[in-house]
Amino acid sequence: MNPTTHSAEDVTDTHQTACCVVGGGPAGVVLALLLARKGVPVTLLEAHHDFDRDFRGDTIHPSTLEALDHLGLADRLLQIPHGKLAAMQFSSNGVVTTVARFSRLKTKFPYIMILPQAQFLEFLAEEARKYPSFRLVFGANVQRLVQDGGETKGVRYRAADGGWHEVRAAVTVGADGRFSKTRSLCGAAPVKSSPPMDVLWFRLPRRPDDPRDQITFFVGGGLFVFLLDRGDEWQVGYALMKGTFAEAKAAGLDALRADLARQVPWVADRVETVRDWKQVVVLSVESSRVPKWHQPGLLLIGDAAHVMSPVGGVGINYAIQDAIETANVLTEPLKSGRVSEAQLAEVQTRREAAVKVIQRFQGLVQDRVVKTALNKDRPFRLPLVARILLKIPVLRDLPARLIAFGFRRACIRD
Numbered sequence: 001m002n003p004t005t006h007s008a009e010d011v012t013d014t015h016q017t018a019c020c021v022v023g024g025g026p027a028g029v030v031l032a033l034l035l036a037r038k039g040v041p042v043t044l045l046e047a048h049h050d051f052d053r054d055f056r057g058d059t060i061h062p063s064t065l066e067a068l069d070h071l072g073l074a075d076r077l078l079q080i081p082h083g084k085l086a087a088m089q090f091s092s093n094g095v096v097t098t099v100a101r102f103s104r105l106k107t108k109f110p111y112i113m114i115l116p117q118a119q120f121l122e123f124l125a126e127e128a129r130k131y132p133s134f135r136l137v138f139g140a141n142v143q144r145l146v147q148d149g150g151e152t153k154g155v156r157y158r159a160a161d162g163g164w165h166e167v168r169a170a171v172t173v174g175a176d177g178r179f180s181k182t183r184s185l186c187g188a189a190p191v192k193s194s195p196p197m198d199v200l201w202f203r204l205p206r207r208p209d210d211p212r213d214q215i216t217f218f219v220g221g222g223l224f225v226f227l228l229d230r231g232d233e234w235q236v237g238y239a240l241m242k243g244t245f246a247e248a249k250a251a252g253l254d255a256l257r258a259d260l261a262r263q264v265p266w267v268a269d270r271v272e273t274v275r276d277w278k279q280v281v282v283l284s285v286e287s288s289r290v291p292k293w294h295q296p297g298l299l300l301i302g303d304a305a306h307v308m309s310p311v312g313g314v315g316i317n318y319a320i321q322d323a324i325e326t327a328n329v330l331t332e333p334l335k336s337g338r339v340s341e342a343q344l345a346e347v348q349t350r351r352e353a354a355v356k357v358i359q360r361f362q363g364l365v366q367d368r369v370v371k372t373a374l375n376k377d378r379p380f381r382l383p384l385v386a387r388i389l390l391k392i393p394v395l396r397d398l399p400a401r402l403i404a405f406g407f408r409r410a411c412i413r414d
Contacts, residue, residue, distance in 0.1 A: 009144075009156065009164040017043040017135065018334045020154055020169035022142050023176030024051060026117070027302030027319035029124045030067075031173060034327035034412065036134035037071070040334045043167050044128075045140035045157060047176075051121040057310075058114050058230060059085075061317040062102070062404040065109040067324060070412050074109070077123055083114035083229040087214040088403070092373075092380045096216070099382075099390065100400035112313070112404070114229050140165070145172070145185045145298070152186070152297035171330060171339050173299045175323070178286065180304035186295060190288035190307065193363065197224070197370055198245055199310060200238040200256075201281040205270050206231070218263045222376030225263050234267070236260070237310070241374050245282055253277065285309050285366075287359055293352075294344035301326055301347070306355045311362040311370070312403045318355060321410035325350045328413045350410075357407040 019035055021028045024046030032044040060077075068074040088100040103110045128134040137159075144156035146166060154168040174182025183190070206229065218225045224239035238260065240248055248256065253274060261268035274280070289306040293299060302319030329346050333339040368383045389395050 011156065011166045012159075012163040014166040014168060015043060015135075016168045017041045018170050018337070019043070019330070020045065020167045020172045022155060022172065022174050022182045023180070023302075023304070024048075024121065024125075024136070024138075025175060025177055025302065025319065026121065026316050027304075027323045028173070028175035029121050029128070030320050031175065031301070031323035031326055032134060032136075033124050033128040034323065035331060035334065036128050036131035038327075038331045038335070039131075039133055040331060041133045041135075043135045043137065043169070044125075045137050045142055045155070045167065047139070047141045047181075049138045049160070050118070051125070052118040057313060057316045058117050058120075058228065058235070059313045059316060060113040060115055060120060061314070062105060062107045062109045062112070063317060063406060063409055064320050065113060066107065067320070067410075067412055069108065073123075073127060077115075077120075078113070080115060080119060080123065081231070083231070084213060085112040085114060085215050085229075086110070088399075089214055089216045090382065091216050091218050092220045097382060097387075097390070099386070100403055101397070102400050102404055104397055105400055105404055107404070116230065117316075142176070142181055142185075145182075147297075150296060152295065155182075170334060170337055171297060171299060171344070173301060173326065174304040175300075175302050175319070176304055178303040178307045180300065182298075183290065183300055183304050186298055186300075188290045188292065188300065190290050192286060192288040193359075197239045197285050197366065197374065198242055199283040199285060200236075200240065200245070200248075201283055202236050202238070202274055202279050203230070204234045204236055204267055204273060206234050207270075210234075210266065219373040219380045220263070222374055223259055223263045224370055224373040225260060227264070227267075239370060239374060242285070249277060283310070287362060289355060289359065293348040294341060296341050297339075299326065299344045299347060301351075305348075306359070308359065309362045309366060311365045312358075314358055314362075314403060314406065317406055318358065321354070321406055322347070322351050324410040324412055328410075354407040358402070361402060 018041040021032050021044045032042045035042040086103045090097045139160040140157040142155045142157040145152050146154040152172050156166045226237045228235040257271040261271050286307050287309045293305045301322035308315035326347050373380045
């Protein structure tokens with residue numbers, strides 16, 4: 001990593017803390033909570049003015065629920081109205097194949113919880129606010145790294161009033177997502193792969209008698225569609241071959257609505273609610289990883305260190321596991337006020353193998369399943385290896401375990 005240089009600004013105030021976390025997504029909020037509960041002074045900076053974003057992931061996996069249970073928070077979280085996914089299925093030409101059944105997993109939480117991410121993050125932040133060492137700043141648009149002798153000493157940000165503010169810290173953690181400003185400022189360049197798809201996100205009304213408790217991928221005829229339960233709405237993912245959005249847009253919304261109604265017949269009575277392309281968000285699917293997650297005084301975690309494709313919905317799970325290991329490794333050094341780069345490197349050592357495994361798994365699914373599904377010239381069928389695996393009792397739950405827990409569980413260490 002090669003740090004960027006910056007000119008001086010008229011700084012209104014400087015705040016001193018042990019750890020400055022940039023980014024109020026799942027990784028940042030969980031890390032801040034874990035540090036605060038151990039008495040570590042932590043400042044969490046979020047560029048927006050609240051946690052609410054369109055089309056953020058709303059899945060909370062069993063490993064996350066187990067971590068929250070360790071903190072005594074899972075039962076309270078489950079009191080918030082939510083959905084549950086017990087299985088993942090493929091539906092093609094009238095044939096439904098279950099590829100992951102979470103209800104068979106040996107865990108207190110044999111399902112994926114569905115909850116709007118804004119509610120989840122606010123729940124965690126409210127818990128963190130109980131600790132005097134926690135500080136949350138909304139509207140903090142980080143623009144500079146504060147550096148001295150090649151070591152990051154904090155950040156400088158613009159507030160809503162346009163003024164410059166500074167946070168000084170022993171460690172700065174970039175947890176600011178796939179478009180990480182922290183990553184850009186420190187000069188880290190992610191190594192990218194090229195997944196074969198983009199995804200259109202939009203919403204449809206949900207009816208009380210609609211299917212529930214599982215996510216179904218509707219495939220065939222060159223289409224790949226899935227729906228996520230958001231209470232009174234469906235969040236629809238409509239996959240396209242990479243680079244074909246302009247072609248789809250030129251064909252018009254009538255064609256998109258007709259394709260959707262053909263692929264998922266039970267939503268045909270509501271596809272007309274998609275009336276404008278402004279209702280559609282294009283997610284350019286990416287998978288990438290920064291070779292080195294750290295430099296003196298600075299650590300990248302979550303999507304800032306490794307961008308995940310949406311396959312399996314594991315990005316949030318992995319970001320939270322990064323946060324857990326970061327807290328495990330850095331809590332005591334932060335209390336002492338001395339954190340070495342070797343200790344920052346230890347976080348990457350603990351997490352990188354799990355990230356590489358899941359990204360390879362996602363790549364295989366994209367190449368062998370998604371790419372095949374989006375091919376209009378061939379009927380879709382799950383690969384032979386997958387069909388065999390799903391018939392062998394000792395192996396059939398591997399996909400569910402990998403999605404639910406990741407390759408290596410990160411457990412909170414007290």
